[in-house]
Amino acid sequence: MQVKQSRITGYDMSFWYPIGIGTIFFVVTGCSQYTEGPVSPVSSTATVTETANWSNDSTQTERPIAQSPPAPLTMSAQVNLTCGNNPYQRDILLVTCLDQPLRFVCEVQVLGELPEGYIPAPAEYHWAVSSGEIQAQDREAEWHQASPGMQTIQVTGKFRYLPPQARGFFSRAQPEIQVPFQQTLACLIPYPANLIKDKKVNGFTIGLYPDPDNPSFIKRIKDNATRERIKNNPEAYRPPRWFYPVTPETYRLRIFKEYTLGDFDLDPRFLKLTYPRYIAIHPGILEKLGRLEELVRADGNPLSKFKIFYGFRSPAYNLGSRAEDGGKTLKSDLSMHMYGRAVDFLIDEDDDLVMDDLDGNGVIDFHDAIKLMHYVNELDQTLQEENSALVGGAGWYYHHDFWERGEYVQSPYVHMDVRGFTSAGGSLIRWIGEDTINILKKKNPYQRRAPIPDWPW
Numbered sequence: 001m002q003v004k005q006s007r008i009t010g011y012d013m014s015f016w017y018p019i020g021i022g023t024i025f026f027v028v029t030g031c032s033q034y035t036e037g038p039v040s041p042v043s044s045t046a047t048v049t050e051t052a053n054w055s056n057d058s059t060q061t062e063r064p065i066a067q068s069p070p071a072p073l074t075m076s077a078q079v080n081l082t083c084g085n086n087p088y089q090r091d092i093l094l095v096t097c098l099d100q101p102l103r104f105v106c107e108v109q110v111l112g113e114l115p116e117g118y119i120p121a122p123a124e125y126h127w128a129v130s131s132g133e134i135q136a137q138d139r140e141a142e143w144h145q146a147s148p149g150m151q152t153i154q155v156t157g158k159f160r161y162l163p164p165q166a167r168g169f170f171s172r173a174q175p176e177i178q179v180p181f182q183q184t185l186a187c188l189i190p191y192p193a194n195l196i197k198d199k200k201v202n203g204f205t206i207g208l209y210p211d212p213d214n215p216s217f218i219k220r221i222k223d224n225a226t227r228e229r230i231k232n233n234p235e236a237y238r239p240p241r242w243f244y245p246v247t248p249e250t251y252r253l254r255i256f257k258e259y260t261l262g263d264f265d266l267d268p269r270f271l272k273l274t275y276p277r278y279i280a281i282h283p284g285i286l287e288k289l290g291r292l293e294e295l296v297r298a299d300g301n302p303l304s305k306f307k308i309f310y311g312f313r314s315p316a317y318n319l320g321s322r323a324e325d326g327g328k329t330l331k332s333d334l335s336m337h338m339y340g341r342a343v344d345f346l347i348d349e350d351d352d353l354v355m356d357d358l359d360g361n362g363v364i365d366f367h368d369a370i371k372l373m374h375y376v377n378e379l380d381q382t383l384q385e386e387n388s389a390l391v392g393g394a395g396w397y398y399h400h401d402f403w404e405r406g407e408y409v410q411s412p413y414v415h416m417d418v419r420g421f422t423s424a425g426g427s428l429i430r431w432i433g434e435d436t437i438n439i440l441k442k443k444n445p446y447q448r449r450a451p452i453p454d455w456p457w
């Protein structure tokens with residue numbers, strides 16, 4: 001299937017915005033090496049001189065040649081392959097923008113000392129992609145029409161150095177030096193939303209996204225505040241433009257720092273899932289998680305990564321599971337989770353799926369969620385000052401009441417999103433989740449009643 005310019009009739013496609021342009025990929029997959037024998041083999045006892053024009057200076061220089069053979073020459077290359085479209089990856093490049101060709105730049109740093117007199121010649125670059133078309137010139141390439149799914153872009157080539165000009169008594173033909181290099185970057189290419197047919201992406205039921213520009217949809221919203229928010233900020237409620245394929249293989253791929261694609265999908269330990277599935281991830285939520293990590297760590301909290309227990313929820317799942325929750329649920333109709341703009345998360349360094357005792361009082365309860373919430377507040381205040389589109393809503397919760405987790409584990413947690421707006425009065429949108437299962441009345445509210453299921457594959 002070919003990726004085409006995405007367009008959903010009736011929607012402004014400026015919904016996903018590329019954030020930041022810059023160098024993003026710094027993984028060296030191995031150094032290329034070149035080893036050459038002595039450049040000027042001479043007798044270890046002889047003293048010789050060589051007349052050479054080493055520089056543009058016309059002055060001739062008398063220069064002694066080493067009395068012992070020089071050490072073997074070793075040169076290697078460090079290769080960085082970068083994509084200006086997306087700073088959100090480490091192990092794989094999560095492509096978040098297909099509106100224009102993906103533009104890659106190959107930076108090669110040759111390591112090692114050149115013998116004197118050698119001069120660099122134009123380097124060679126060869127580009128290859130696993131699908132679609134590549135247009136390349138030297139160290140830059142543009143990739144068009146990559147197919148959805150895991151794809152690769154590869155650059156190979158060599159740096160060449162020409163030997164010194166023939167000169168003087170000891171001049172001889174010396175070999176040119178070649179330093180080959182190569183780098184491969186794995187890319188996860190999303191499905192454009194215009195491939196949704198009958199509420200399905202490639203056979204997977206994603207459900208129906210409401211149209212925020214449709215007056216009859218707006219009219220049906222009962223809550224005044226919500227109605228006004230959607231009217232004033234329709235861009236936050238437009239359907240995602242891209243959906244990433246989640247399979248048992250891509251589930252574990254790292255897409256940003258320590259976060260995997262699966263961190264933003266539903267947890268297969270608690271849900272029987274069919275694959276492939278398709279999820280939306282707004283690039284802003286990754287950037288915001290990264291900034292929040294910095295704040296939390298800077299305040300002295302050990303943190304390997306946040307535990308996300310809800311990232312993306314499709315409209316079909318969100319509404320369906322609301323029904324299964326028996327109408328008593330914390331999920332909302334127009335949840336930012338449906339747009340890939342939200343995470344429900346906690347800090348859980350001991351990996352028991354329960355919030356850690358962040359305030360250190362020996363008790364795990366909602367106060368620990370409140371402490372995490374303070375960091376979100378601090379970050380959002382900064383983002384507001386920066387006039388950043390990453391500003392969002394947030395709330396803290398006593399527990400999650402979702403049916404698929406309830407019998408295994410409960411925890412206080414925090415919701416954070418990148419809806420990109422504040423209340424009409426300019427204050428941050430904040431809330432406190434209901435105690436829907438009366439957890440405050442329970443003696444050991446966060447004790448597990450069943451072992452956490454094993455990973456299903």
Ligand SMILES: [Ca+2]
Pocket residue numbers: 347348349350351352353354355356
């Ligand atoms: Ca824990």
Ligand SMILES: [Ca+2]
Pocket residue numbers: 356357358359360361362363364365367368
């Ligand atoms: Ca505590």
